[in-house]
Amino acid sequence: MLILGIDPGTAIMGYGLIEKNGQKLSPVTYSCWRTPSDLPMPDRLRMLYESLEDFLGEYSPDVMAVEELFFNRNTTTAITVGQARGVILLSAARRNIEVSEYTPLQVKQAVVGYGKADKKQIQYMVKAILSLQETPKPDDTADALAIAICHAHSMGRRINGGMFK
Template sequence: MRILGIDPGYAIMGYGILDYNGNRFRTVDYGSIETEAHTPMPQRLNQLFDGLNEVIQKYQPEEASIEELFFNSNTTTAIKVGEARGVALLACERNGLRVSEYTPLQIKQALVGYGRAEKKQVQNMVKVILNLKEVPKPDDTADAVAAAICHAHSRNNRVIG
């Protein structure tokens, strides 16, 4: 099964493509789609949609995993990230992908075994599980790969559409 992991963001949207067969992972690709600061939001959303659509078309994943939003205070940022998340969901839907969503706590639990793990612990587990030489950069990319790994282990319980 080929899984697309997505960490939604409007400045940086991370993605990771993994093949998962049995209990084995194969890293296909990972990276990020970035937009320039001070670009009008409609243009940024269009760039994110086009970029993610390109990734989906190129790698043909069967399912997608996206991180749910978690914000403590900044509602303006939360709204913008929510808009980027909506664009990611739309790109997945338009390409016929089954989409599942996971909270940051669920992703940490799946990778580290502890829902309150530090970001560095999760990143290190991404590196170890996939036998990578280094942690994927930027952090958004590592988070997207972590979402894909989480989905591989939890997919039967989390499909939303």
């Protein structure tokens, strides 16, 4: 099964495609898409949409896992991340790809085993779990792989589209 993890953003959108074969997780490809900050937002969203559409056409993942919108004090960031998530959800819907959403806490718990893990701990575990030679860069790419790993670890606990607790 091919699982695409995406860390939404408009400046940098990280992605990580992994394959789950039994209990084994293997990296397929991972990187990020970047948009120039001087472009108007509609153009940046179009660029992300086109990049994602090309990717989905080439790799045909079975499922997508996306980080849920985490809203803290910065409403501007939350709005732009929400717009990027809209692009992701639209692309998935157009191709009938199931999307699962995970909070940062769920991702940290699934990958590190600790909900307050920092970026370095997440990156270390992503590298170890996927047997990578180097830590994925930038952080958005490592986060996307962590989201995909979270989904892979959560799949056995899903019942009727929801999480079994």
